Amino acid sequence: MKKYLLFFLIVLGVLLVIPGIVGFKVQEQYQGMLDRTAQAGFEILEQEYRRGWFSSEARSELRIEVRVSVDAPEPLELKLTLENRLNHGPLTSQGLALAEIETDLLLNGERLFPEDYPAVIATRILLDGSGSTVVEMPAMDLTENDERPAVRFGGLSGVVNFDADIKNVSVGMEMPGLDVIEDDLHLIKMGEASMESRSWLGGSGLTLGSGNLKLHELSIHDTASGEQVSLQGLGLVVDSSEQDGQVSGFATYSLDGLEVGDKKYGPGVLKVELVRLSAPVLLELQRSIEDMQDQQMTEAQRGMAMTGVLMGSASEFLANDPGMSIDPLKFSTPDGELSARFSVNADGLRWEHVGNPQIWVTKLDASLSLRIPEKLLRTLLENQARTRLMNEIEALTEELGEQPLVEQEQLDSMVDAEVQGQMELWLGQGLLKRDREDLITEAQLADGLLTVNGQPVPLPGLGQ
Numbered sequence: 001m002k003k004y005l006l007f008f009l010i011v012l013g014v015l016l017v018i019p020g021i022v023g024f025k026v027q028e029q030y031q032g033m034l035d036r037t038a039q040a041g042f043e044i045l046e047q048e049y050r051r052g053w054f055s056s057e058a059r060s061e062l063r064i065e066v067r068v069s070v071d072a073p074e075p076l077e078l079k080l081t082l083e084n085r086l087n088h089g090p091l092t093s094q095g096l097a098l099a100e101i102e103t104d105l106l107l108n109g110e111r112l113f114p115e116d117y118p119a120v121i122a123t124r125i126l127l128d129g130s131g132s133t134v135v136e137m138p139a140m141d142l143t144e145n146d147e148r149p150a151v152r153f154g155g156l157s158g159v160v161n162f163d164a165d166i167k168n169v170s171v172g173m174e175m176p177g178l179d180v181i182e183d184d185l186h187l188i189k190m191g192e193a194s195m196e197s198r199s200w201l202g203g204s205g206l207t208l209g210s211g212n213l214k215l216h217e218l219s220i221h222d223t224a225s226g227e228q229v230s231l232q233g234l235g236l237v238v239d240s241s242e243q244d245g246q247v248s249g250f251a252t253y254s255l256d257g258l259e260v261g262d263k264k265y266g267p268g269v270l271k272v273e274l275v276r277l278s279a280p281v282l283l284e285l286q287r288s289i290e291d292m293q294d295q296q297m298t299e300a301q302r303g304m305a306m307t308g309v310l311m312g313s314a315s316e317f318l319a320n321d322p323g324m325s326i327d328p329l330k331f332s333t334p335d336g337e338l339s340a341r342f343s344v345n346a347d348g349l350r351w352e353h354v355g356n357p358q359i360w361v362t363k364l365d366a367s368l369s370l371r372i373p374e375k376l377l378r379t380l381l382e383n384q385a386r387t388r389l390m391n392e393i394e395a396l397t398e399e400l401g402e403q404p405l406v407e408q409e410q411l412d413s414m415v416d417a418e419v420q421g422q423m424e425l426w427l428g429q430g431l432l433k434r435d436r437e438d439l440i441t442e443a444q445l446a447d448g449l450l451t452v453n454g455q456p457v458p459l460p461g462l463g464q
Contacts, residue, residue, distance in 0.1 A: 029098065029125055030086065032166045034060055042080070058084040081106035090127065098125040114142075129164030139176070149182035154192075167201045171211075182223075191217030202242035204279035206286060208249075210239040232257040233267075246320050247277040268331035276320045281313040315351040322346055336373030336437060343367050361459060362448035371440045381419045389414060430455050 034047065042062040049058045060082045083104040089097045101123035104111070117140060125131035137156040144150035154176030162169045173195045180188040197211030212235070219230035233256025240249030250273040257266040288309045310317075323345035331338045349363035393406055426432045431452050432439045443452045450457045 029129060029131075030058060030084070030101070033123075033162070035166075037062065045079070054088055056086040056088070058082075058086060060084075079108050081109065089125075092124070094124060096127060098127055098129065098131075100124050131162060133160040133162075135159070135173070144182065149180050149187060152177075152179040152181070154178060158195075168199070170196075170198045172196050185221060185223070186219065187221050187223070189217070189219045191215070202247070202279060204242060204245060204283050206242065206247065206279050206283045208240045208242055208247070212237045227261055228259075230259040231255060231266075242279050245279045246275075247279050247282055248273075248275045249277075250274070263334050265331065265333050270329050270331075271327060273325045273327075275323045275325075277322050278313075278317050278320050281317045284313060285309060314354075318346060318349050318351055321348065333373065333376055335375040335379070337371075338373065338376065339371045341367070341369045357459075361445070364445055366443075366445040368441070368443040370442075371435070371438050373437060374434070374439050375437070377439055378419055378423070381422060382415055385415045385418045386411070389418075431457075 030049070034044065037044075042064050044060065045063050046061040047059070050056060062080045062082070063077060064080070083106065085102045087093075087100045087102075089099055092100045094100070103121040103123065105119075105121065118138060120134065120136040123131060123133040135156060135158045137153075139155040140151075140153045142148070142151040142153075156173065156175045158171065158173030160169065160171050175190075175193045177192055178188065178190040179186060193213075193215045195211065195213045197209060199207055199209035202208045215231075215234040217230070217232050218234065219228060221228045233254070235252075235254040237252045238249070240247060242248075250271060252271040253269070255266050255268045257264065258268075259265075285306070288305065323343070325341075325343040327341045327343065329338070329340040329342075344364060344366040347363055347365055349360055353360040353363060389411060423432075427434070432441055433453055434440075441453060443450065450459055
């Protein structure tokens, strides 16, 4: 009997000691997940970890900047706070495991959902260090009040699986829809959305990935202008691979339809492909981006830092003869269909050739095929000319201290004259050809010779 009692006490002691030991491994695994989150573009502002014997608590504050539009002077800053309770194994509510983690989310210091909302964000780390995170957020309606519009949230469900080193990660998410309403006006209406992705480390240590995103519908109403933008059938497919130190990848964007006011666009498709990129150079860029995220740098400083890295790696980058292609590019507009194909490949181009156009132009092989509605091209040129002229008028106003007398009709006339002159020049030189209501061009650069629509075109500075 004493032997059994002694054995029981030993087992009990081991069970009491193990959770405390496991706590160290749990903290290490949690830090690894947090580091992977930072690699995804989040900046870690603060992190706190209080390790206990049977459980621990962690709080992490992350920040990400989102550029909502090209005209916005500053990006939108979002702060995400993760409040976690970590229950140590090896015995958990779902059997043997290293730990179970329950997570609450706060956006800009406020909870995303009411206190009684049954949101589940639960992570289970197995004994070998691998695990999964399950997200289950049921549908919910928030009524409109003085502080916020009404929100109809269709819910969110998904799972994230990861290996012990958090180097291989797969994600699957689905959201039935979202509707934001104010004064019976649908400010934002989003239909069913889904995402699947997978990421892994290539042989060079570079993070590679593949995935797809589907969005059935999205409409946004601008209360200031009264305009509404609506898109249907947005899709994105990406993939990348690595072989013998070279990386290739593509991204395909598709759109069933786009409505801006009373104008309808689409369908459209765009595929961009990159080949023979240097894996070591991309890895250095990836690490540089991660280092910059840990520093307080402005966008201009980050741009200069990235330029420095690119310049320092240019020789190694060109050694693989990289290439890029855009094929296809098709997009329907109210004025007709725009279509294009473009490719450029380096063949023996080296960094020491860049300063000598007589050499580097012979190391490029490029082609372009373009068909664009003439009305669409004229509209694009008009917008460009009008913007430039208005900037010149604004600069002259600052210089003279008074508004120059330029009537709207005079401005329109100047724009029309500039566009007409440009069109006549391109058509006269044979750079563009008319095909009914479209303008077409075929260009090719090979062996240092440029031809456009079958006619040789001299390259400036090459003595051709």
